[in-house]
Amino acid sequence: MPVRAIRGATTLDHDTPEQVRERVQELVGAIFERNAITTDDAISLLVTATGDIHSAHPATAARGWGLADVPIMGARELDIDGGLARCVRLLLHVETDQRRDETTHVFLHGATVLRPDLVRRDR
Numbered sequence: 001m002p003v004r005a006i007r008g009a010t011t012l013d014h015d016t017p018e019q020v021r022e023r024v025q026e027l028v029g030a031i032f033e034r035n036a037i038t039t040d041d042a043i044s045l046l047v048t049a050t051g052d053i054h055s056a057h058p059a060t061a062a063r064g065w066g067l068a069d070v071p072i073m074g075a076r077e078l079d080i081d082g083g084l085a086r087c088v089r090l091l092l093h094v095e096t097d098q099r100r101d102e103t104t105h106v107f108l109h110g111a112t113v114l115r116p117d118l119v120r121r122d123r
Contacts, residue, residue: 001095002096004098008107009114010087010088016055020055020061031106041094045059
């Protein structure tokens with residue numbers, strides 16, 4: 001079975017544990033739904049967050065969505081001048097029969113500016 005990588009990103013309005021959980025779980029859910037995949041398809045997940053997120057670990061929020069047995073690695077984004085604030089990015093590796101051009105990358109909230117060419121137009 002081929003392995004594919006699916007990207008996703010979201011932003012927080014406020015750095016609170018509730019918003020970290022809500023936004024990350026919304027993003028994970030959208031990635032799984034839009035790509036018609038299940039947790040059994042997941043191989044691993046890389047989660048990054050900008051340095052201005054301190055209230056909760058986004059990887060914990062992703063695990064809480066239902067990825068308890070999926071290896072998850074967390075990291076900090078580079079601190080780039082003018083970079084997007086309070087941003088969480090995901091890179092999910094999955095086994096899927098989908099071709100690379102059939103995978104749907106998901107960018108929500110303020111993160112839509114990162115890759116406007118990949119943002120779904122129906123949201």
